[in-house]
Amino acid sequence: MDKEAGISNKAEEFIQMFKKGEEFTKEILRENEKLRFRVAQLEGAVERSGDETRTKLYEERIRLLELELSTIREKFSQVEEENKDFASKYIEVEEENNNLANLYVASYQLHSTLDFSEVLRIVVEIVINLIGAERFVVMLIDDKTNELVSVATEGLQASEAxxxxxxxxxxxxxxxxxxxxxxxxxxxxxKFNPLEPIVCIPLKIKEHVIGAIVIYKLLTQKAGFNNVDYELFNLLAGHAATAIFSSRLYTQSERKLTTIQGFLDLLKEKPKR
Amino acid sequence: MPNILVVEDSPTMRQLISFAMKRISNSRVIEATDGVDALKKLSSDKIDLILCDINMPVMDGLKLVSLVRSNPSFKDIPIIMVTTEGAEEDRKRALSIGANAYLPKPIQTQELIRLVNTYLPDSAD
Incomplete structure (x- = not known):
């Protein structure tokens, strides 16, 4: 009986111990659960704090990029303005270049010969082709009569000048x-009136006037004058005058030389008689 | 290298046009003083474009255009008239006989270059 009671007590003790163990295990499991929850909480907190830092970084980066974008936009509009400026300057330079080419060609042609009639032909060509005149006359001062007389005409008869x-x-x-x-x-x-020109340019060598270019009518397509026309008029006033004057002198001296040479030849022939 | 034939009796205009054509890269200018001279140059050189005056001695520009258009060897060469004749009927007449473009004098160099670039065949570059 005692033995049975002892076994029963031991069993009871064992059951109690087992229950305590069960309780303890449950407590450990609860504690574990709590710790896991806490870890999860902490991990979440760490992650959240990482997101905020990154967000701040991104925000800062966006701010910098926006700043950069506005600087680039500003520079772009500046470059665009400069581009427009260069384009208009390029057109101006091109125009100036063309005008200079016209003036160069006119000047080159005027001084390309010493033949009086050829110089007059070149003056006429320039006035037609570069200025765009349809009816005009080139006049020179006759030193004997102190009158202007026609030496070349275009679009009118010499008798009409x-x-x-x-x-x-x-x-x-x-x-x-x-x-x-x-x-x-x-x-x-x-209406054509020989005394009423639309343009009259004096042919001058320094201050000495030797004649004039008198324009009565422009070509149909030529509505008016532009800057290069005035430059051409200035050029004609000086260069054409010099070219006409020197070629006339040259032609006259050539003629005189031929006459003198003729006399000399005649004199040389005389002893043969 | 495009060959441009400038048919013009005025040496001043020939020089002026030649000057302008220097702006077109690699172009070579061949000059002729009238229509007959132009026909000779067309036979001896390969011409890619013709710039032609109307009023010229020996053979005028309109006659030259007609002859060029009736010749199978030259009929496709672009022709730009450069002339003092500014009336609309003159323009229409020149275009009707086969000119491609009509530029009245006094010429604006930029306009001349633009027209030449328009009509110069790509293969001539």
Missing amino acids: PRIRIGEGTIGKVTKDGESYFAEDLSAIN
Whole structure:
């Protein structure tokens, strides 16, 4: 009986111990659960704090990029402006280049010969092709009569060109004063009047006037004058005058030389008689 | 290298046009003083484009255009008229007989270069 009671007590003790063990295990499991929860919480917190830092970094980067973008945009518009400026300057330079080419060709041609009639032909060509005149006359001062007489015409007969005294009318005044004349309204002069030109340019060697280019009508397609035309008029006033004057002198001296040579030849032949 | 034939009796205009054509890369200018001279140059050189005046001695520009267009060897060469004749009927007449473009004098160099670049065949580059 005692033995049975002892076994029963031991079993009871064992059951109690087992229950305590079970309790303990459960407690450990609960504690474990709590710790896991805490770890998870901490991990979440760590992750969240990482996100915020990254967000801040991204925000800073966006701010910098936006700043950079606005600087680039500003520079782009500056470059665009400069580009437009360069384009318009390029057009200006091109135009100036073309004008200079015109002036160069005109000047080159004027001084390319010493033949008087050829120089006159070149002056006529320049006035037609580069200025765009349809009816005009080139006049030179006749030293004997002190009158302007026609030496080349275009679009009118030589007989239609007037003889003009220095100082008389528009043309005579231009020759006397040495100042170019431009009619205010080019379209207003429709009917041909030899004394009423639309343009009159004195042919001058320094201040000495030797003649004039008198324009009465422009080509249909030529509405008016531009800058290069005025440059050409200036060039004609000087270069054409020099070319005409020197070629006339040369032609005259050539003629005289031929005459003198003829006399000399005659004199040489005389002893043969 | 494109060969451009400039048919013009005025030496001043020939020089001026030749100057302008120097702006077109590698182009070579061949000059002729009238229509007959131009036909000779067309036979002796390979021409890619013709710049032609109307009023010229010996043979004028319109006659030259007609002859060029009726010749199978030259009929496709682009022709640009450069002339003092600025009336609309002159333009229409030149275009009707086969000119490709019409540029009245006094010429604007930029416009001339633009027209030449328009009509110059690509194969001539």
